[in-house]
Amino acid sequence: MNPGTADRISRSQPARLLLLSNGHGEDLIALRIGRALRERRPAMQLCALPLVGEGEVYRKAEQDGWLQQVGPRQRLPSGGFSNQSLPALLHDLRAxxxxLSWRQWQLVRRWGGAGDPILAVGDLLPLLLAWGSGAPYGFLGTPKSDYTWRSGPDRDPLADRYHRxxxxxxxxxxxxxMADRRAKLVAVRDGLTAxxxxxxxxxxxxxxxxxxxxxxxxxxxxPLRQRRRIVLLCGSRLPEALGNARRLLEGLACLPPLEPQVVLCPTGSRPSRQDLEPLLxxxxxxxxxxxxxxGASAAWGLQQRLLLLGQGCFERWAGWGEVGLATAGTATEQLVGLGVPVLSMPGPGPQFKRGFARRQSRLLGGGVRVCTSPLELAGELDRLLKDAQLRRQRGCIGRRRMGDAGGSERLAALVDWKLLSQPQG
Structure with missing residues (x-):
């Protein structure tokens, strides 16, 4: 069967699909694929089980009536990063x-008992649950790339040797x-990893x-064309995001505003404007x-520096930046993929710690550079703002590592063909 045949089948054969995702970025990816699948199969019953957090990403789709969230959901202290440290794991265990994991496992087993397919998005956890369900499944492996050990700055000889x-x-x-006979589709983030x-x-x-x-x-x-443009991303997990924002603002404070600047600070539902205003x-x-x-919701000024806050403005503002300051996960990768070089500064976590920042920098080939202090961040920012060629060079690396747009549509076609339209078993 080819994708053209799958297109004909999809119009007459409703499908039922469970999306498993384990993180904010994974939820976003699953949602985009689900939206593209809905265009192909309007009668499809689409359900989502976010394994981490409360499923905020899926909320609007659920309100619009084309997706249903199922199963237990709970916000944990680590924000889904209990594997980063023993204290984070202990906090989650106590919470x-x-x-939570047992109830989620029970739901997935019930779903698999009906024989309906599952699309797992993320890493080992959703993959393991999909396999254990007994159902046919697809897997989109989002976090791992062979670029992290084949090239990039800040090398780790022991880990590189292990992966090699x-x-x-x-x-x-x-x-x-991934090689199990019930795994109908395996997709990863780049050709090198595949x-x-x-x-x-x-x-x-x-x-x-x-x-x-x-x-x-x-x-x-x-009004923004005459200003140097900096995008600031502090992440979305509280209270960590507020500590990240404070450190990034301290780095900005070390950079004299010798020419007009605008700092674009797009946020999601967290941290809110009320959370950030005391820091400013x-x-x-x-x-x-x-x-x-x-489209900003608030504006703040300090000498020649203008800072704009805007909830839900990331897609509108990301491409305006010349340089990014970021302590985020998925949003940082997206910013780098648009050709914007980024500087990061890790903190105590639980997510954006030194190890996470180093791995992100290697994944993106140095499109993100890790700084260890506000003074170092200011110095690197000053160098990037003054050197257009360096900005272009790092931006090109980021574009290559992240690839072109259109992945949601192509993945939806593959899910339709390989997972939903093929005889199951």
Whole structure:
């Protein structure tokens, strides 16, 4: 059967699909693929089980009536990063992680008992649950790339040697789950990683990166054209995001505003404007009139520096930046994929710690550079703002590592063909 045949089947054959995802970025990717699948199969019953957090990403789709969230959901202290440290794991265990995981496992087993397919998005956890369900499944492996050990700055000789011996960043037990006869589709984030898995007997594909979809920037408003443009991303997990924001603002404070600057600070539902305003006041910012045409919810000024806050403005603002300051996960990758070089500064976590920042930098080939102090961050920022060629060079690396837009549509076609339209069993 080919994709054209699957298109004909999809119009007459409703499907039922469960999306498993384990993180904010994974939820976004699953949602985009689900939206593209809905265009192909309007009668499809689409359900989502976010394994981490409360499923905020899926909420609007659920309100619009084309997706249903199922199963237990709970916000844990680590924000889904209990594997980063023993204290984070202990906090999650005390908060009820074992009971939560057990209830989620029970739901997945019931779903699999009906024989309906599952699309797992993320890493080992959703892959293991999909395999254990007994149902046919597809897997989109989002976090791992062979680029992290084949190239990039800040090398780790011991970890690199380990991955080189395997020939893949994915581990043998993960290969086994991906190569199972019920795994109808395996897709990863880039061709280099797919080739490594194929050498290990996994029929992996790399059809594109859904993270780069939907990021067409709005036209740059005229009042911002005369300012140097910096995008600030502090992450979304509280209280960590507020500590991240404070450190990034301290780095900005070390950079004299010798020419007009605008700092674009897009946020999601967290941290809110009310969360961030005390930090801005502590840095000496005062509220000023909002610049017209930018979609900001609040504006703050300090000497020649203008800082704009905007909930839900990331897709509108990301492409306006010349340089990014970021302590985020998926949003940082998206910013780099648009050709914007980024500087990061890790903190105490639980997510954006030194190890996470180093791995992100290597994954993106140095499109993100890790700084260890506000003073170092200011110095690197000053160098990038003054050197357009360096900005272009790092931006090109980021574009290559993240790939082109259109991955959601291509993945939806593959899910339709390989997982939903093929005889199951």
């Amino acid at each position: 009820g992680l074992p009971a 011996c395997k020939g893949s960043e994915w581990d043998p037990w993960e290969w086994a789950l 080739r490594g898995l194929r050498r290990r007997g996994v029929a992996a594909l790399a059809p594109g990166n859904p993270m780069m979809d939907g990021l067409d920037p709005a036209p740059l408003p005229e 006041r502590a840095q000496g910012y005062t509220q000023v009139p909002i610049t017209p045409g930018c």
